[in-house]
Amino acid sequence: MLTGSLIAATLTVNAPSQHLAASLKDVGVFQYDIQPQTTLRTGFKKSSTNPRCLAVSRAHIYAAQATKAVVHVYSRQKGNLEATVPFPDRIHSVAFAEAAQVLILGTDDGKLVLWEVGTGRITTSSASHLQAVTQLRVTPDNDLILSGSPDTTVQIWSLSQLLSFSSSAHSYSGEASNVPINTFENHRNPITALSCGNSRSSTNFAVSAAADSTCHIWQIQSCQILRTVLLPAAPMCIAIDPADRAAYLGDESGSISHIDLIELGQSTVTSGESGRLTDIGKQKQWTTSSNAGSMHCLDVSYDGTYLVSGHTHGDLLRWDVAKHKVMSDVSKLGQPISNVQILRPEGLPEATPVSFDIVEVTKPRLEFAAQSDSGSTNIPATYKLHASLRGKRQSETNAVALAMTTDGWPSSILDAAVDAVSRSGADSQSQVPKSTLRQAETLKTENEQLKRNLAAHKEAELQRMERSLQRMARREDIDLDRRKAYHQAIKNGADRKTANGAMLEVEAASQRERDQLDADSDAEAFPDAMDVG
Template identity: 20%
Template sequence: MKSDFKFSNLLGTVYRKGNLVFTEDGTKLLSPVGNRVSCFDLIKSQSFTFNYQHRKNVQCIALNKQNTLLISIDEDGRAILVNFVSRVVLHHFNFKSKVNDIKFSPCGKYFAIGVDRFVQIWKTPDMSEDRQFSPFVRYKVYSGHFDEILNVTWSKDSRFILTTSKDMTAKLFSLHSEEKDVAMTFSGHRDYVINAFFSDSQEIIYTVSKDGALFTWEYTPRPSKDDEEDDEDEDEDEEKKMSWRITAKNFFYADGKLKCATFHPQSKLLIVGFTNGEFRIYEIEDFNLIQSLSMGQNAVNTVNINQTGEWLAFGSSKLGQLLVYEWQSESYILKQQGHFDSMNTLCYSPDGSRLVTGSDDGKIKIWDVQSGFCLMTFTEHSSAVTQVQFAKKGQVLFSSSLDGTIRAWDLIRFRNFKTFTATSRIQFNCLAVDPSGEVIVGGSQDTFEIYVWSVQTGQLLDSLTGHEGPISCLTFGKENSILASASWDKTIRIWNIFSRNQTVEPIEIQSDVLCLTMRPDCKELAVSTLDGHITIFDIEEAKQLHLIDGRKDILSGRYLEDKFIAKNSSRGKYFNTIAYSFDGLTLLAAGNNNSICMYDIDNEVLLKRFIVSENMSLDGTLQFLNSSKITDAGINADLIDRTGELSDSEDRKDNTLPGSHRGGDPSERRVRPEVRVTSVEFSPTTSAFAAASTEGLLIYSINQEVVFDPFDLDVDVTPESVLESLNEKEYLVALVMAFRLNETYLIHRVMETIPLKDIQLVCQDLPVVYVNKVLNFVGELLVKKESPHIEFYLIIIKNILIQHGRYISEHKFEFQSSMKLLSRFLNKTAKDVVRIGKRNDHLLTYLTISKDLKTEEIPDDEDNEDLDMGSEESEGEDIIVDEDDEEGWFGPDGKSVKAGNGIVFSGPDSEDEEDDELIEV
């Protein structure tokens, strides 16, 4: 199995803190998620997360007007410059202080940042300029504020800059030295100035403060002190008498403080968000309230509007909410929210297209792997969800919870259709589903029994006894109904669930069992124990096959209160979750540490180790003690609670329990969140695996979109030689050479040039190394609907399966991904065909009857002439039809059929038959 997995996406977290940014065309939205940045495509309903990581959580991001350069800055002022198109990191830079806002100029030549009390203007890296040592060159620095700057705004012509600050003022600066006299201070607000904006004509300036005041400033003449002055005196120094003055004052009367604001100059729309979760849309000239809505009870931390002024983006960090709202149609374009608390478990659907996660907040969320969006949230559980498991067909989901129930969910209608409970109120911490889907078992730490229910009836069938301690883990095999259970009595028992007996003697374990999993063929069992070992047992003979020592492979970081480095720590030196790959040759393991380990079972060696997070805001990511943060008292400076020194009263409040690790708001815990992985699982497509961690749901996949693959490539293999082989009708040679070059357009052309009569011969002589490549190419082509020749490619697939079926079955783990693609396409096509057929049933019946009537010969008294249904002579004549005639006078349901000219054919009486159910292909 391949081991070159790389990070591909982050699910389960859509927004953490910072500002939201639309691309220039307004179709994509950038959102900071912890120490990473995610991009949501609002048109295609897809998302991806950039591969790079910051050392702390991202504070602000900016994207230039050309959509080529992205700058993200973390809490410590460390910036990363990224090529937005290729997603490649170009440069790292440290501003050495906290940065609250960053904006690119509309011309794209500069960007402005607010660093503490100063505004810094930097030149944007440009390829046309001479090469220089540093990509970031500082152009100017402006000062004048007495407190940290909150926001920076550029004018439309990139000449002026507006800044707002906590010192309750806004300032106007000019980029060019010859216009330095335009510098101006806008004072008069009684609280922080949240934001300031230019009008579309740049003749009016609007400032918005935290106490809900909106001031309108215009460049007007000063009011004269003496109205009776001579005209000559009025004309003198007219320019000096002009100044910015308040021409209007408006106030937002709301229950909470104003938290954020944005302005769209073209449509003159002002959008504001408040601490109580309310957001409002105003027409700024007359201060008319257009809409007022709420996205919850928590503060709206950021708001933005796209270039066309149609879509509004809101972010709330308390619950991790992200909202894109179209205000004209009053509809939601995007409405996503992650788990409020840490994720406990995850599970892939059998086709690998969906992921299900369960959390301590009692919610179950279903995520679409391809788009990255949450499809559905179940909230029926009243306590933490401990495990989720799919039935074999993927239409039913089971979940166990600490509320004493195991629930079954219908994923077609998205509802809870059965609830399983025990005879007494106990907390279920594990479950397992029989491969046939008929039986479900559950275990608890409150009792020593394993409970067995019937899925059909919902009745408790039996309770398996034998363990002498609480049940910790349960698992079924995927091929037969063998159940493995682990307990605190340090034993593993193997059960035959239908004969209600144990197939082998209990397996004794030397340490506490943390997790167990069974190989897909049900021949081996892997067990993770508290001493850091992973032990592989043979199920039939109950003997040990392999032993993997994982303690030396685990990267366990140090915590803030630790006085020693991570190497000397014994914390987290074990695996809490393990998972088999599809072929059973590889094992994935993770736990309460910063590493995910992939092992080769036969050789007992580590194949690859993945680092979960580099976020220094979490405990367990650092390896060494930072002596620069040690105070004179000998304690770490990060352990000192400085919330009482914050300037905002709402930031100083802390309602959380001291020292709590679970529950409450993660951003307000007095004990920092720890980096940990609670669950891992391989995708059924074998090309990806998922890990539920503190940072969210991490997806690692094998990049299969290779541009160039020099497989058996030599100097004679060129696009010209491929086309030459096509002209000479050497189709197999041309196809193999096209796959060697791995050019999509070339493969497409060669395959569609193969004549229908030669497909069988080409598939018969196709080398087995290219079989998977052909199936993958055809599957992706059909799923993406890039070719209308469906029947042609189905014939190719049929011939490949006939000629190479034995090889595919022997190496089915290699063909898992391509077969899933084809299966998904065939299922969708079959449903479409059946639906269209049912919809056009009456039309097909009419056309069939009309054709039969035109061709059928009816005996006549005078002469045996054909009946012309369209002639005037036949109109209104009665036609006698023999009921025993079975040549198609009646419809498929046996009922009477009415032809187009009004003639009724009455058929024999028959009961209505139900429509055939849709058959899976």
């Protein structure tokens, strides 16, 4: 049975509600089970967050506090406050890149701060926004970051470039790696809501809304507007259907505007100065009969059948997408609900059979940014990942789950299909054309050859990795010899100048070997094509 749950966070502005239990009066982050029935699973205390200041990973909840420049890190497994992490600037938005295990923070001075929670490394972008970064979104493939601001722009960043170890904050192309790769600047008023679709970055789209009630739907790669929609009120939050069929926008009145993306793409539109224009009016606005207040957060379920919204009067509402109305009141929390996120249902096959969890976060370590001598790879010697492997190996996964979670067709299914075609041809030689039998035999031969090629490539890659590890170990030994020479000289009574001289002598003696190690590394960086035929 699938178990559906969500996490909601509040902004503390009122006295605790009388109807809440005493144990929940100091709780600021709540986890509810909503399928098969609605129950409170756990609560996390001492938190007050603004909208868009909550991010959830497999193992942790990250809550940027509203009144101070700190992030509370809660362990989902232990159900407690694991760490309180301070930052130099006030935080206005957060997002989490699951594949990279990186927390992205939007700061008051228009920068992005990236915290690798498994290593403690911190990187910072340029101040490309003129005002605070109030909107953050990571594309589903963890390739790009979208950031929005009251300065009316949406900046597009490459996550890999921002995390690059390249020296002087430049990439191999010579361009700065901590600046946006593109900018969407078609809004004329402050950005109030931002989201993106669920496809790959090269074909994905974004939906951004502004304070003048305009909503742009645009292609991320080219920043080209696909549609401009006029809404009845200024949106404050956006949720995109998991199959990219619709966009849902919550506004200050507590209503939801429904944009049917398929219908919008097929409809006749008028040309406006900001692109193709559509006015949906109030006929596609869903309202609630209760006085729930403004809607600050909205999320859609994994199957697109219901929405969950959070309101300023503390109402956590569940909406039926098919009926366009409220299904039930999940809870009344007594404080403005600032963030809500529906979690992946428990019981679905994992998208990646083998992965890892950051069981305990590593607090930011600023010494990584201060290290200038990091070898030929620019990676500090103290850079370490603290993680726990999780999940099953592919060999332990059933065929159905493997087919659902593998890119392309698994080799086991291809083998079974080829064998089935071969057996079918052998059993009915008179009924199957000879051309079909030849094609089946050719396919089987090509499949076997592909397996041999992949095995040879894997073996060669393992050997290359082994050589690389040996070179790394030798570099560490050489560096250890340098430090030993320095400390031995100090131990023998020499001053620091003499000790430095002893260290430089050892370094000069090993220069030729280090040059050869670097040359070997460079030679294998782009290996020649391997002949495995």
